[in-house]
Amino acid sequence: MRKSRRAAPFFGLNDHMPILLALVLGFQHALSMLAGIITPPLIIGGQQGVNLAPEDAQYLVSTSLIVCGLLSAVQITRVHIWKPYYIGTGLISVVGTSFTVIPVATGAFAQMYATGYCPTGPDGTKLPCPKGYGALIGTGTVCALLEIGLSFTRPKLLKRIFPPLVTGPTVALIGVKLTESGFQNWAGGSGACSERPESGLFSVCPRVGAPHALPWGSAEFIGLGFSVFVTIILCERFGSPIMKSCAVVLGLLVGCIIAGATGYFSDSGIRAAPAASFIWVKTFPLSVQGSLVLPLLAVYIVLMMEAIGDITATCDVSRLEVEGKLFDSRIQGGVLADGFNSMLSGLLTSTPLSTFAQNNGVIALTRCANRKAGYAACFFLVIMGIFSKFAAAIIAIPSAVLGGMTTFLFAAVAVSGIRIISTVPFTRRNRFILTAALALGFGATLVPEWFAYVFTYEGDNRSKEGFFNAITLICETGFVLAGFVAMLLNLVLQEEVEDEVVDEIQEGVVAAKTADRQDDEMDKEEWARIEKGRGEGDLERGGEIDKKV
Numbered sequence: 001m002r003k004s005r006r007a008a009p010f011f012g013l014n015d016h017m018p019i020l021l022a023l024v025l026g027f028q029h030a031l032s033m034l035a036g037i038i039t040p041p042l043i044i045g046g047q048q049g050v051n052l053a054p055e056d057a058q059y060l061v062s063t064s065l066i067v068c069g070l071l072s073a074v075q076i077t078r079v080h081i082w083k084p085y086y087i088g089t090g091l092i093s094v095v096g097t098s099f100t101v102i103p104v105a106t107g108a109f110a111q112m113y114a115t116g117y118c119p120t121g122p123d124g125t126k127l128p129c130p131k132g133y134g135a136l137i138g139t140g141t142v143c144a145l146l147e148i149g150l151s152f153t154r155p156k157l158l159k160r161i162f163p164p165l166v167t168g169p170t171v172a173l174i175g176v177k178l179t180e181s182g183f184q185n186w187a188g189g190s191g192a193c194s195e196r197p198e199s200g201l202f203s204v205c206p207r208v209g210a211p212h213a214l215p216w217g218s219a220e221f222i223g224l225g226f227s228v229f230v231t232i233i234l235c236e237r238f239g240s241p242i243m244k245s246c247a248v249v250l251g252l253l254v255g256c257i258i259a260g261a262t263g264y265f266s267d268s269g270i271r272a273a274p275a276a277s278f279i280w281v282k283t284f285p286l287s288v289q290g291s292l293v294l295p296l297l298a299v300y301i302v303l304m305m306e307a308i309g310d311i312t313a314t315c316d317v318s319r320l321e322v323e324g325k326l327f328d329s330r331i332q333g334g335v336l337a338d339g340f341n342s343m344l345s346g347l348l349t350s351t352p353l354s355t356f357a358q359n360n361g362v363i364a365l366t367r368c369a370n371r372k373a374g375y376a377a378c379f380f381l382v383i384m385g386i387f388s389k390f391a392a393a394i395i396a397i398p399s400a401v402l403g404g405m406t407t408f409l410f411a412a413v414a415v416s417g418i419r420i421i422s423t424v425p426f427t428r429r430n431r432f433i434l435t436a437a438l439a440l441g442f443g444a445t446l447v448p449e450w451f452a453y454v455f456t457y458e459g460d461n462r463s464k465e466g467f468f469n470a471i472t473l474i475c476e477t478g479f480v481l482a483g484f485v486a487m488l489l490n491l492v493l494q495e496e497v498e499d500e501v502v503d504e505i506q507e508g509v510v511a512a513k514t515a516d517r518q519d520d521e522m523d524k525e526e527w528a529r530i531e532k533g534r535g536e537g538d539l540e541r542g543g544e545i546d547k548k549v
Contacts, residue, residue, distance in 0.1 A: 011370040013091070013318060025368050026376020028242065032362050033096050033381070035248045037068050038394050039406050040097040040351055044105050044136070047191025047206075048181055050118065050129040054269050058391045060350075062277040064097050065385030067350040069378040071095055071341040075355065076374040078333055085152065086333035091314045092363060092374035093334055095341055098354035099413055100302050100479075103177045104295040105136055105351070107448070107477055111291065111469055123200065125192065130284045138286035141346030143296040147304050147339030155308065155331045165430055166486040167305040168420035173441045173479035174302070175414025182410045186225035186403030188216040206399060212264045221400040224264070228255035228404030241365050248405055255401035264398045273392035277385070279348050286346075290466030295473050298480040299352065300339065307338040307355040309420070317360050318369035357416070433489045441482025444475060451475035 011017050041060035045052040052060070078090030109132055112118040118129035150158065184190035188205035194216050197203050204213040205221070214220055231254040235247035243250060259265055311334040315322050334355065342352040359377075363369050384390050424430050444450065454475075455468040474480050 010319065011368040011373075013320070013369055013371065015370055017368070017370045017372050019372070021368075022370065022372035023376045025362075025366050025373040026378075027380050028245065028366065029092070029094065029359055029362050029373060029377035030380035030384070031246045031249050032359060033068070033094060033356055033377070034384075035252060035405060035409060036099070036356060037064050037096045037381070039402075039409065040064070040099060040102055042394070042402065043102055043181060043190075043406075044133070044351060047126070047189065048106050048184075049109050050133045051126045051191075052128050052130065052133070054392075054395055055273070056128070056130070056282060058269070058273055058388060058395050059277060059282045061391035061394055062385045062388050063279055063348065063350050065381050065391070066279055067345050067348045067385075068094070068096050068353065069381030069385065071344060071353060072381070073375060073378045074341055075334065075337045076371055076378070078330075084329065084332075085336070086329055087340060088337045089311055089314070089330045089334040090371070091311070091318055091320075091330065092359060092369060092371065092377075093311055093314050093337075094356050094359050094374060094377060095338070095353040096356045097345075097350065098299075098303060098342075098352050099178055099410070100174055100299050100306075100354065101136075101140070101296070101352050102181070103174065103477055103479065104292070104299055104473070106181070107473055108132075108136065108289070108292050108295070111473060112289075115465075115469070125201070131287075134284035135287045135289035135292065137284065137346040137349060137351060139288050139292040140296055140352045141286070141343050142288055143293060143300055144339050144343035144346070144352065146297050147300040147342065148336060150301075150304055151332055151336035151339060155328050158304070158308065161491070162301060162305050162487065163490065164420045164423050165433055165490055166483060167302065167309075168417050168424065169434060169437050169441060169486055170302055170417070170479045170483040171306070171420060172414050172417025173438075173445055173482050175410050175412070175417055176442075177445050177478060178410035178413060179407060182403050182407035184403070185399040186222070186407055187400070188214065188218065188221040189399040211266045212262065220262075221398075224255060224259060224262075224398065224400040225404030225407070227258050228252060228401055229408060231255070232405075232408055245362050245365050248408060251408070252397070252401065252405045255404060256397055259398050259401050264400075265396055267396070269396050270389055270392045273388050275387070275389065277388035277391065282349070284349060290463065291469035291473055294470045295477055295480055296352075298474070298483055300342070302479075302483065303338060303342070303352065303354045304335050306357075307335050310355045310357045310360070313357060313360045314363070317364045320369075429493055429495070433486055433493065436489055437482040437486035440485055441478040443478070444481050445478030448476045448478075 038061050041064045042057070043049055045057040045060045072094040075088050075093045075095055076091065078086055078088040080086050109118065109129070112129065112132045112135075113120055113126050117135075118132045119127040121127055181190050184194050188194070191206070192202035193205035193207065195202075196216050201208050203215070204210075205216050207213065212220075228251040231251040232247045235243045235250050239247065239250075256265075308331055311331055312322055312327075315327060315330065321327050338353070338355055345351065345353050366373075421434070424434075451472055455472060457465060457468055459465070474484070
């Protein structure tokens, strides 16, 4: 008789758990977070962002890992602060550098270079702009107060103001915009070389003198990124459960092996990197940039709604209640920790953070919701960040390899937005709101320069210029524009959900019954004609037989 397999034990939030097992599972959590943590600093510090020197970009990657490790511990640890208020969820709710800030940051940096806030060379080449990066993290630190303030609001009220009808198209458009940069890197790079100049330093990607430099869009770059993408798919199809959860990292590893074997790597940056790094080894001049305030406030609203959704999913896979006072308390503490962590991350020279969702899959896979595994993941992230040779190796990865990975990650963000939209009942009112929001959102994403020539102010009033720049940046950032439109229409247009749904159901039932009756009658008439034709045919054939006989 065949024996039934015994399921692996589930380690709950407060269950006893061996330290060694916690370290193993924590390392898996750290690996699942790795690609998401390193991508934003690579883009923001690279040619699409502030064009920092390699050693500064290495510092951003190291600091992101350290900061995410330290501040994830804040989210995992649930601390009572005052009356019914807490900070942290008390779950394995890890945090990482947010993708949401990337479109706003890249748009703002392009504006800074255009207005002269960031320096450019005589030939128009964008030079390193640490002042611009300082403006981003400084403004982000101040704007994080919005999410901190909203954390003391009832979750039901927040869900009413920012329902899936608002957050769904917003998140989807973030993924669409980010996929553009992923595809540009896949083809060789997202900087000046993507314009394929006929001469100059960036006539090839990444630049003249780099190992195995080629024109943007070369077949070699496409194939290199494709190797990463295909590996991710193969891991999902044939890999073990652990391989599936780490498919993106394995794809990146395969791409790096192929790139190293074919001469795309240069180890000069790795050899020149210091042995260790930590927070504040390098600093940036903090400032508040007026044109960034409104867009970053929108970013924090999105981060708050992402945190609510991710914490709900974490409670579900951790086998905890997803309603009631305790659940609402976890939501409040998680949103507060999310805003508090983002404020601290700016002071720690890192970009805003968000609660990561991919670790929910690891919890479900490993059947472990114990906080010890979360603390172990924090430990490994800090260790990875301290050893700066690791960050230097990541910086040395060719853009095509990173593009193959980030395209997949960014598309996953868009799919998350589509999933959120799918939870919305498609009534006439909701379809109208989605249409209006996505019309402007898609338009601004596909043609970002559409609003660039509306304001023609050229005076000396810096405040007025900053205000106009803020409006321009909002209107040129598709997800921010769509979010504002969806939120406004959702508050203004009256609810007709129940009536619409009932009407649609009734109309559908009546239409179905009417169509069925018509089909039945037509089928009967057609069958009668067929039978009649058969009868006449049989008589004719019978007569012919009699004549022959």
